[in-house]
Amino acid sequence: MKGYKVAAFIAILVIADQVLKIYVKTHFHVGESHAIAGNWFRLYFIENEGMAYGWKFGGEFGKMFLTLFRLAAVIYGVFYIQKIVRKKYHTGFIICISLIFAGALGNLIDSMFYGLIFEESSIDALNVAHIFPAHGYAGFLHGNVVDMLYFPIIRNATFPSWIPFWGGQDFEFFRPIFNLADASISTGIITLLIFQNRFFKTKNSKAGNVIETKTVVNDEVQVL
Numbered sequence: 001m002k003g004y005k006v007a008a009f010i011a012i013l014v015i016a017d018q019v020l021k022i023y024v025k026t027h028f029h030v031g032e033s034h035a036i037a038g039n040w041f042r043l044y045f046i047e048n049e050g051m052a053y054g055w056k057f058g059g060e061f062g063k064m065f066l067t068l069f070r071l072a073a074v075i076y077g078v079f080y081i082q083k084i085v086r087k088k089y090h091t092g093f094i095i096c097i098s099l100i101f102a103g104a105l106g107n108l109i110d111s112m113f114y115g116l117i118f119e120e121s122s123i124d125a126l127n128v129a130h131i132f133p134a135h136g137y138a139g140f141l142h143g144n145v146v147d148m149l150y151f152p153i154i155r156n157a158t159f160p161s162w163i164p165f166w167g168g169q170d171f172e173f174f175r176p177i178f179n180l181a182d183a184s185i186s187t188g189i190i191t192l193l194i195f196q197n198r199f200f201k202t203k204n205s206k207a208g209n210v211i212e213t214k215t216v217v218n219d220e221v222q223v224l
Helices: 003-027 059-086 091-117 180-199
Strands: 033-037 041-048 145-150 154-158 170-173
Touching: 003 041, 003 059, 003 091, 003 145, 003 180, 059 091, 091 145, 091 180, 145 180
Parallel strands: none
Antiparallel strands: 033 041, 041 145, 154 170
């Protein structure tokens, strides 16, 4: 796979992710929801202070740590993608790594810059955040990640009483709210796990398999 194709693929993913995030951030108030396809696919605006799918980690210190970790991962990813493209790795493997890289970069942009370039979002339906205000809502590296993709395919269900721990509790699938960057990361990782044998399979030598041994072979040893 050519390097310029990989770069274009990553750019398309990141631009699509950012366009959707900026639109939702500047047109929705926090908690606003709109049906896209019935009740099973909705745009539901929330802001995530932590990791993917709304998980949090260690308050403000944890947030800065995650942002710096994303930054380090993206920097390393640039060199790693160059390496696997140059060495002509399997196209599927390159695509998976590109998906993961694009997702990490998309969320990194939120964490690094959104606090500087946006007003704080509100639950007030009459007030939505504006871009490039006089003062942002947070400092560098402290922006919130914008999430909006919500797929409540199964709602208002209850776990059967015989299930340990969760019996009788409310059940919903799929509960997490995420974004295109999260989806890219998850798709890349899951595809890698499923097709890893295909991506990393090796070809047997035409001369057959060679078995290394420390056994001394001489005229008195019968070789079968």
